[in-house]
Amino acid sequence: MCEEIRFCSRCGTPVETRIPDGDTRPRQVCPACDSVHYVNPKLVVGSLPVWQDKVLLCRRAIEPRRGYWTLPAGFMESDETLAQAAERETLEEACARIELQGLQTIVNIPHINQVHVIYLAGLIGGQFSPGIESLETRLFSEEEIPWGEIAFHSVSLSLKHYFSDRRKGAFLLREETLDAAGNPP
Amino acid sequence: MCEEIRFCSRCGTPVETRIPDGDTRPRQVCPACDSVHYVNPKLVVGSLPVWQDKVLLCRRAIEPRRGYWTLPAGFMESDETLAQAAERETLEEACARIELQGLQTIVNIPHINQVHVIYLAGLIGGQFSPGIESLETRLFSEEEIPWGEIAFHSVSLSLKHYFSDRRKGAFLLREETLDAAGNPP
Numbered sequence: 407m408c409e410e411i412r413f414c415s416r417c418g419t420p421v422e423t424r425i426p427d428g429d430t431r432p433r434q435v436c437p438a439c440d441s442v443h444y445v446n447p448k449l450v451v452g453s454l455p456v457w458q459d460k461v462l463l464c465r466r467a468i469e470p471r472r473g474y475w476t477l478p479a480g481f482m483e484s485d486e487t488l489a490q491a492a493e494r495e496t497l498e499e500a501c502a503r504i505e506l507q508g509l510q511t512i513v514n515i516p517h518i519n520q521v522h523v524i525y526l527a528g529l530i531g532g533q534f535s536p537g538i539e540s541l542e543t544r545l546f547s548e549e550e551i552p553w554g555e556i557a558f559h560s561v562s563l564s565l566k567h568y569f570s571d572r573r574k575g576a577f578l579l580r581e582e583t584l585d586a587a588g589n590p591p
Numbered sequence: 592m593c594e595e596i597r598f599c600s601r602c603g604t605p606v607e608t609r610i611p612d613g614d615t616r617p618r619q620v621c622p623a624c625d626s627v628h629y630v631n632p633k634l635v636v637g638s639l640p641v642w643q644d645k646v647l648l649c650r651r652a653i654e655p656r657r658g659y660w661t662l663p664a665g666f667m668e669s670d671e672t673l674a675q676a677a678e679r680e681t682l683e684e685a686c687a688r689i690e691l692q693g694l695q696t697i698v699n700i701p702h703i704n705q706v707h708v709i710y711l712a713g714l715i716g717g718q719f720s721p722g723i724e725s726l727e728t729r730l731f732s733e734e735e736i737p738w739g740e741i742a743f744h745s746v747s748l749s750l751k752h753y754f755s756d757r758r759k760g761a762f763l764l765r766e767e768t769l770d771a772a773g774n775p776p
Binding site for chain 1: 595596597598599600601602603604605606613616628629630631632633634653666667668669670671672673674694697699701704706723764766768
């Protein structure tokens, strides 16, 4: 996922690394057309779909972490809102329609230049099936969650928050940060 | 701010527009090295700094909207968290240190491919002064807000939410979406 900028995407000239006028950081700058090629964090957006006392997980059919379990989530596209991204990813990966209930977990992951955003959601009609990027989709009670086979630390965090909040009877938005080892820095 | 991808940033070859294998949308794809050049939304992050009964605004020294008033905010960088981005932008634009109090407004702006994230914050020590991107920095009471000279619709939304919530005595995170006319779609 590392963005490798060697050539100007506007004119094709090899870029240089320098601090642009009025900036404070080194950027990839085109010496021919002066375009500055910024690298900014990407949003990964998804949902935690709940049906009765269970949550919906997808077993990944694609790398990274093929075969591991995840919440339906993926990169936000340029023509949609956060909520639309969560609904689209849930439909694509789990063929499931959801009713969003609010932001649940936001995870900063600076070392891979991502921000993960998970919505709590109700699973409409209890209906789901594997999308093209999933090997399997399944509802899990808290006791059944395969903690050792969860694809990403941000997904584990979201699930832990959900079950903890459910016991307390109040769902709160939490912001977290994870380092390369999957721990708070 | 429109991203113009004509050449592969990895190998410099002119890109083609096609739907990559396993994808559903047209992307800019390199015919030489097969790199897919995704365009994803960018995060603009800032704060609403409060001191006593007033909020801190900055008058922009740069385009777009030079001379108009804004909350301190800017593009999130690749090596930071949302909270760090809000603190950095507030320091850069208003030379002000803040204590974050929570997410306040999230605004989806699909037509310019941005998501704006504003934190409610306390202004530490009541200290501030114009940074290099600001002509002026000033505290405003609700009655003093220059509503006709606010730089961006997302800033107006955040300010309106703040004063409304303050009257009710409870601060809530709100998610909004704005179209090209600055209205909800």
